[in-house]
Amino acid sequence: xxxxxxxxxxxxxxxxxxxxxxxxxxxxxxxxxxxxxxxxxxxxxxxxxxxxxxxxxxxxxxxxxxxxxxxxxxxxxxxxxxxxxxxxxxxxxxxxxxxxxxxxxxxxxxxxxxxxxxxxxxxxxxxxxxxxxxxxxxxxxxxxxxxxxxxxxxxxxxxxxxxxxxxxxxxxxxxxxxxxxxxxxxxxxxxxxxxxxxxxxxxxxxxxxxxxxxxx
Amino acid sequence: xxxxxxxxxxxxxxxxxxxxxxxxxxxxxxxxxxxxxxxxxxxxxxxxxxxxxxxxxxxxxxxxxxxxxxxxxxxxxxxxxxxxxxxxxxxxxxxxxxxxxxxxxxxxxxxxxxxxxxxxxxxxxxxxxxxxxxxxxxxxxxxxxxxxxxxxxxxxxxxxxxxxxxxxxxxxxxxxxxxxxxxxxxxxxxxxxxxxxxxxxxxxxxxxxxxxxxxxxxxxxxxxxxxxxxxxxxxxxxxxxxxxxxxxxxxxxxxxxxxxxxxxxxxxxxxxxxxxxxxxxxxxxxxxxxxxxxxxxxxxxxxxxxxxxxxxxxxxxxxxxxxxxxxxxxxxxxxxxxxxxxxxxxxxxxxxxxxxxxxxxxxxxxxxxxxxxxx
Numbered sequence: 150x151x152x153x154x155x156x157x158x159x160x161x162x163x164x165x166x167x168x169x170x171x172x173x174x175x176x177x178x179x180x181x182x183x184x185x186x187x188x189x190x191x192x193x194x195x196x197x198x199x200x201x202x203x204x205x206x207x208x209x210x211x212x213x214x215x216x217x218x219x220x221x222x223x224x225x226x227x228x229x230x231x232x233x234x235x236x237x238x239x240x241x242x243x244x245x246x247x248x249x250x251x252x253x254x255x256x257x258x259x260x261x262x263x264x265x266x267x268x269x270x271x272x273x274x275x276x277x278x279x280x281x282x283x284x285x286x287x288x289x290x291x292x293x294x295x296x297x298x299x300x301x302x303x304x305x306x307x308x309x310x311x312x313x314x315x316x317x318x319x320x321x322x323x324x325x326x327x328x329x330x331x332x333x334x335x336x337x338x339x340x341x342x343x344x345x346x347x348x349x350x351x352x353x354x355x356x357x358x359x360x361x362x363x364x365x
Numbered sequence: 366x367x368x369x370x371x372x373x374x375x376x377x378x379x380x381x382x383x384x385x386x387x388x389x390x391x392x393x394x395x396x397x398x399x400x401x402x403x404x405x406x407x408x409x410x411x412x413x414x415x416x417x418x419x420x421x422x423x424x425x426x427x428x429x430x431x432x433x434x435x436x437x438x439x440x441x442x443x444x445x446x447x448x449x450x451x452x453x454x455x456x457x458x459x460x461x462x463x464x465x466x467x468x469x470x471x472x473x474x475x476x477x478x479x480x481x482x483x484x485x486x487x488x489x490x491x492x493x494x495x496x497x498x499x500x501x502x503x504x505x506x507x508x509x510x511x512x513x514x515x516x517x518x519x520x521x522x523x524x525x526x527x528x529x530x531x532x533x534x535x536x537x538x539x540x541x542x543x544x545x546x547x548x549x550x551x552x553x554x555x556x557x558x559x560x561x562x563x564x565x566x567x568x569x570x571x572x573x574x575x576x577x578x579x580x581x582x583x584x585x586x587x588x589x590x591x592x593x594x595x596x597x598x599x600x601x602x603x604x605x606x607x608x609x610x611x612x613x614x615x616x617x618x619x620x621x622x623x624x625x626x627x628x629x630x631x632x633x634x635x636x637x638x639x640x641x642x643x644x645x646x647x648x649x650x651x652x653x654x655x656x657x658x659x660x661x662x663x664x665x666x667x668x669x670x671x672x673x674x675x676x677x678x679x680x681x682x683x684x685x686x687x688x689x690x691x692x693x694x695x696x697x698x699x700x701x702x703x704x705x706x707x708x709x710x711x712x713x714x715x716x717x718x719x720x721x722x723x724x725x726x727x728x729x730x731x732x733x734x735x736x737x738x739x740x
Contacts, residue, residue, distance in 0.1 A: 267454025270419055270527070271468050271517075272443035281467075285458040360458035362501035 152338075155331035163320075167339055170316035173234065173309065174302045174347075177241030181298060185246050186291060189253025190279065199254065206247035214240060214305045218312045237306065237314030244305055245298035252294025256287030289359045296351035303344045307336070317343070367399075367416060367525065367559060368392040372425035374411055374581075385411040387581040388425070393574070396555040399586075400568040403578035403604070409561045412578075413527055416559060417443045429525060444468060447518030447556075451530040453510050455502040461487070461513055462498040468521045486516040491546060508539035515547065519554070528560045532567065544570055565605055569593070569616055577601055589616055594733040611694070613730060619696050620689035622729035623710055625719040629653060633661050633677035640676060641669040653709050654680040658716040660709045686711060689718055693729070696721050 156163060192199040212220070217240050222231045230236065260283050268278045310318025320336025323329070356364075374386040386408040393399040401409035414420040416427055418439040427434050434442055455464050465483045474482070484494040490512035502510055511531065518526055532540045532547075544567065551558065562568050568575050569589045576586045577600075585597040593609045593616065596602035605612065629649050631640050633656035644652060644666050654661040654676050662680030672679055684703045687696055687710050699708060700723065712718040 261452075261454070263450065263452030263454040264456060266419070266452075267448065267450055268456075268467075270417060270443060270448035270450070272440045272471060273467075274440055277471070282456050282458065362457045362459065362503060365501055365503050 151331040152334050155335055159335075163335060163339065166315065166317050166319055166336075167343070170303070170306055170318075170340070170343065173237055173241065173306045173314060173316055174299060177238045177302060178245060178295065178299055180238070181242045181245035181249055182295060184242070185249030185294075186253050188246075189250040189291075190257060190284075192250070192254055193257040194275070203247075203251060203254065206250050209243045210247045214244070214308050215311065217243070218309070222312070232313040234314050236312050237309035237316075240309065241302045241305060245302060248294040248297040248301070249291070250294075252297075253287065253291050256290035257283050259290075260286050285360050286363070289355055289363070292351065292355040292358060296348060296355065299347050299351060300344050303340060303347060307340045366392060366395050366428075366430060367557060368426075368428040368431075369412070370426040370428065372412065372415065372427060373423050374408070374415060374420065375423045384581045386415070389578075389581075389583045390425075391576060391583060391586045393557055393559060395557055397573040398551060398558040398560055398571055399574045399576055400572035401559065401561045401576050401578065402565065402568045403563065403584075405563060406580075407578040408581040409563075409576075409578050410529055413529055413559055413561050416527055417446050417448060419443075444471060444521065445523055445525070447520070447523045447526040447528075449511075449514050449518040449526065449528045449531045451533040453507075453514045453534070455510055455513055455517075457502050460499050460501060461492075461505070462494075464502065464513060465517050465520050467517060472521055482520065486519060487513075489519070489550065490516045492516075506539075508535050508543060511535055511543060515543075515550075519556075524557055526556045526558045528558060530561050530563070533562075533564075547571075565612070569612060577604065590733055594730070610730060613733065614694040614697060614726070615692050617693045617729060618689065619687055619691050619693060619710055619721055620718075622693055622696075622725045623689065623719040623721055624725050627653070627707075627720040629707070629720070630655055631664065631676055632656070633675065633680070635676050637669045637672040637674055637676065637679060640664065641666055644669070651707050653707070653720060655717055660711070660717050663705070663707075683709065687721065688713070693726055697723075697726060 188202060192202050209217075218236055221236045221239065225231045225236050225239075264282055264286075265278060268282055273281065306314070306316050307318035307321060310316055310322045317336045317339040320332050320339070324331075324333030324336060369389050369391055372386055372389045373384070375382045375384055377383055389408075389412060391399075401412060403409050411420055415422050416429070416434070418434060422435070429437075429442070429446075455461075456467070459467075462480075462483045465486055466479045469479045469482060483498070487494040487497060492509060492512055497505070497509075497513075502513070505513065511534075514531065518528070532543055535543060548571065560571055562571070572589050574586060575589055575592050577584045577592065579600050585592060585601050590613065592601065593605055593613045596605060596609070602609065628647070629652045631643075631652045631654055633654055640652070644650075650665060652664050654664055656677060660683065661677055662682040664676060664680055668679065668681065683705065685699045685708070687699060687708050689710055689712055696708060700706065707720055707722045709720050710718050
């Protein structure tokens, strides 16, 4: 019952940290999407770039998150943002890139070449083909990439509390420091539940945005 | 009209270059269907894809409606030609109506006009718009999908239709049906069609002219009859098959071999004795009994011997009726099946138009050969 007492006494703070957490993840996801989707589309047209871009995103992904914060600290310190929300958002954007770029690339690549041939043969421009056929058909897979990135980032954002980014990670970090079990549990449960809800939400969005002709 | 003028296409460069088309020259006249025929890798598809600039031309010229296609913006060129492919390529995210409307939409027709045209086209390819308009491609069978593919190719009423093995992926029964329907459609629409096929039967059926390719070279370009009867070389004769004389039988119609003024005609009201006498005098073994312009049946001397009375009561009826528009193959088949050497032929109104016999058929085929020696 410690947990409920803790929640009762810290309700507004909990909601504030939850809001901060969501905000961090959402902002970084939007930025990553704005970079990742066009980049993913671009590399389907420029084969020589594809290996480099995917390889680069892959390397970023393999760096442990806590190490990435450490690596960015001296660089961002030069512009006065070594700690706080800026390094957190940058790290989250970088981590999100791989699933988003990779899924966009694969989805567009997997569009039946006969459709592309038919479209071109009828006089569609590359842009028309993308807008009318390739992207609508790729939407489910691109959204799956966004979902992966979102769920992953909810976890990484919890670690970002160590560089002072805020979010539910603060409870975990401070709870560990003070051996405050209820506090740790609140943070941990909050992050976990958030991840589950976001996963469910994104899945239904995926179903909603899948073109009708693909669902039959 | 589509003119191919010394069209050559290489893939790759230097030593690794492969010639897909080698100095190909011929033209497809307005309203004609030319079938590009040959084994895989002969360059027929590449030639088709150069026609709407999906492939570049290495050298030579292609002119469409007397305009060099290299002077036309590729998108504009393609919008002015229908394009139908074997894989069909209907967009799965669009309804049937939206698939048909792709080109009209790009041409910025207004909504009303697009809807009317879409419904008209679906009727034309025998798909009820009320049922199919709002369905998605996955809900249709392969044959139905290709009907939509054809409708989509015809959407903006292009002068020219490019078809790359359009019926190749459809099962044989449906293929035959869709070919027949397309022929009827083409008889009305009179499009200029470039049609790629690897199937000699399809080529004979669909083509006004057949262009046969081997290793990128145009080997022969002529009507199906001439290709069958006078193949330019061994490659063509092998390709059309050893049974090419039989294929001609499928191509020629009974009216091409009919004997319009046969001598062995007797009237229904004549009596048996007189007719027998007349037949013996003229050495006729078989006579067709007519009443006015209707056929009653046939008589033989054997049948008339020791008989009296009118022919109309004695004549044996024919087991099958033949029309002028039926292929010679059907006539020959009827003769073999029923062991009757001479069949009457009816015109479209069911009136007697003449007769057909083995000899007539043989003569018609020999005439095709004979043209050869005149040249």
